[in-house]
Amino acid sequence: MSPLRQSQGAAFTRILSLGAARGDTVVTNDDVAGPIDSSDEWIRQRTGIIERRRSSATEHAIDLAHTAANEAIQAAGIDPGAIDAVIVATISNTVQTPSLAALLADRLGTTPAAAYDISAACAGYTYGIAQADALIRSGAATYVVVVGAEKLSDIAEPTDRSISFLLGDGAGAAVVGPSDDVGIGPTVWGSDGSKWDAVGMNRPLREAFDDPQGGFPTLRQDGQAVFRWAVWEMAKVAKRALEVAGVLPSELTAFVPHQANMRIIDEFAKQLALPESVLIARDIATTGNTSAASIPLAMHRLLQEHPEASGGLALQIGFGAGLVFGAQVVRLP
Amino acid sequence: MAHTTEEVLAGLAELVTDETGIAADQVTVEKSFTEDLDIDSISMMTIVVNAEEKFDVKIPDDEVKNLTTVGEAVAFITKAQA
Numbered sequence: 001m002s003p004l005r006q007s008q009g010a011a012f013t014r015i016l017s018l019g020a021a022r023g024d025t026v027v028t029n030d031d032v033a034g035p036i037d038s039s040d041e042w043i044r045q046r047t048g049i050i051e052r053r054r055s056s057a058t059e060h061a062i063d064l065a066h067t068a069a070n071e072a073i074q075a076a077g078i079d080p081g082a083i084d085a086v087i088v089a090t091i092s093n094t095v096q097t098p099s100l101a102a103l104l105a106d107r108l109g110t111t112p113a114a115a116y117d118i119s120a121a122c123a124g125y126t127y128g129i130a131q132a133d134a135l136i137r138s139g140a141a142t143y144v145v146v147v148g149a150e151k152l153s154d155i156a157e158p159t160d161r162s163i164s165f166l167l168g169d170g171a172g173a174a175v176v177g178p179s180d181d182v183g184i185g186p187t188v189w190g191s192d193g194s195k196w197d198a199v200g201m202n203r204p205l206r207e208a209f210d211d212p213q214g215g216f217p218t219l220r221q222d223g224q225a226v227f228r229w230a231v232w233e234m235a236k237v238a239k240r241a242l243e244v245a246g247v248l249p250s251e252l253t254a255f256v257p258h259q260a261n262m263r264i265i266d267e268f269a270k271q272l273a274l275p276e277s278v279l280i281a282r283d284i285a286t287t288g289n290t291s292a293a294s295i296p297l298a299m300h301r302l303l304q305e306h307p308e309a310s311g312g313l314a315l316q317i318g319f320g321a322g323l324v325f326g327a328q329v330v331r332l333p
Numbered sequence: 334m335a336h337t338t339e340e341v342l343a344g345l346a347e348l349v350t351d352e353t354g355i356a357a358d359q360v361t362v363e364k365s366f367t368e369d370l371d372i373d374s375i376s377m378m379t380i381v382v383n384a385e386e387k388f389d390v391k392i393p394d395d396e397v398k399n400l401t402t403v404g405e406a407v408a409f410i411t412k413a414q415a
Contacts, residue, residue: 046373224378225394232382263375 007139013132014183015333016078016143016175019071020300021064022287023055023153023169032165035158043165048262052168052288054153061092062100064171065149066107068296072145073108075333076175083110083175084141087131088117089124089292091321092150096205100149110145121199122258122320123189124148124292125172129316130187130326132176147173148292155201157218163199164219166261168288172296174333185245185329188237195229195323198222226323230264234319234327235271241315241327252278253312253332254302258319259284259294279306291320303332335414336388341407348383352376362404370403390414 028051029040043049055064065088073080086108088101101115120127128146135141149171156164176184199221208217238257242249255278257268262284269280281298290297295316303309310332317327336344346360353376366372372380381392384406390413392400400406 046375222394224374224397227375227378228382228394231379261375267379 009137009139010142010178011137012179012182013136013176014179014331015129016177017072017075017333018296018300018303019068019073019075019173020297021067021171022053022297023064023151024059025054025056027052027054029165032158036161036165038161038165046263047166048265048282048285049166049288050285052166053170053286054288055151055169059151059169060094061090061149061151061169061171062103062107064151064169064293065100065104065147065173068149068171068173069104069108069145069147072173072175076143076177078143078175078177080109083108083113083143083145085114085132085135085144086110087128087144087146089120089128089146089148090117090150091119091121091124091291092152092154093117094154104147108145114141120292120320120324120326121322122260122291122294123318123322123324123326125295126187126316126318126326126328127189127324129174129176129184129328129330130189133184133187136176136178143175143177145173145175147171148290148294148296150291150293152219152289152291155218157215160218160220162223163221166289167219168290170287170290170293170297172293172300174296183331185241185247187326187328188241188244189324189326191322191324193322195225198225198229198323199321227261227264229323230260230319231267231271234317234325235268237319237325237327238268238272238315238317241317241329245329247313247329249273249278250275251313252315252329253309254279254281254299254314256281256295256299256302256314256316258317259287259298260289260320279309292318299332336411338407338411341388341410342403344387345380345384345403345407345410348380348387352379352383360403362402362407364403365401366403366406367401384410388414
């Protein structure tokens with residue numbers, strides 16, 4: 001009997017390139033302040049957001065994902081046919097099945113690449129990077145596209161004061177491939193389902209179908225509980241990601257946290273005691289909170305504004321509904 | 334060692350000043366954090382976490398909602414450390 005074979009892949013992986021797409025419309029604080037009886041000043045003070053980018057009615061998450069992934073594939077200089085897997089982290093797929101990833105793979109010309117979505121909310125992109133790294137090192141893939149894509153404006157209730165005014169639409173993409181040296185540190189990830197209710201949809205789909213008066217399901221959060229967890233618990237996760245990667249805070253070029261709220265980013269940086277030399281991604285100011293898309297979007301902008309950061313080390317951390325979290329140190333493409 | 338009510342009030346006022354810049358002598362027991370001191374929910378949570386550390390107590394998320402005045406917070410912390 002022939003022995004069963006097991007696959008083996010590249011020893012090391014890295015992010016080869018990034019791509020970005022933001023919603024086609026600028027939405028100011030004044031635009032969203034009315035329904036929540038608020039003001040530009042109130043929103044800036046509590047969130048650091050000056051404006052957010054949202055998609056018009058004809059632009060969908062798949063369009064944003066396509067633009068971002070195309071840019072990343074072209075920047076990587078590889079043929080779409082060389083992509084073995086397309087992973088999309090999203091909570092904005094318009095249907096429960098099929099996946100947004102399968103549609104994206106077809107649009108990108110990567111068929112028959114494996115394609116699937118990840119439901120890990122704002123941590124989804126870091127989960128995707130963890131999976132791409134594992135797939136490549138196990139030999140299940142050579143090149144993987146990881147995309148965070150969201151059209152959150154579709155699931156935002158304008159009168160909700162807990163989260164709606166933070167939200168933006170966008171997609172960020174990375175091509176992950178084999179590397180001569182370590183480009184993706186170990187992932188520290190996990191979940192805490194005891195806080196399942198802290199952030200998420202306000203009602204199940206089926207309930208909305210049976211009782212349409214109650215409205216389409218939209219996002220809600222317990223802001224205070226999420227803030228405490230996002231800063232103080234996630235600071236521990238971020239420190240562990242540095243430890244397991246064997247990297248000191250002073251060796252980082254950049255810190256790219258999920259762009260949830262500027263106040264979280266500021267407090268987070270304080271808790272980590274990052275040296276002033278570390279660049280801190282603050283894309284939220286003009287993009288808004290784009291959930292799974294926020295880390296690659298923020299990293300893409302950081303590299304546009306600081307091209308000299310390329311090749312340096314960045315700590316990225318995602319955290320959100322579940323609750324779920326993921327963090328790793330990566331080499332900037 | 335447990336702090337007295339006066340010590341908790343003074344310590345809490347210090348944390349409020351650090352986070353918001355509000356003068357410590359404005360932080361008196363009858364004041365409401367949101368109505369009188371105009372402290373937003375995010376600053377409130379930062380103060381809560383720092384108070385947990387300073388006084389070595391646990392203030393659960395559900396409890397934070399009940400602590401509307403400085404006096405209620407002082408009473409909770411004083412009792413919790415006992």
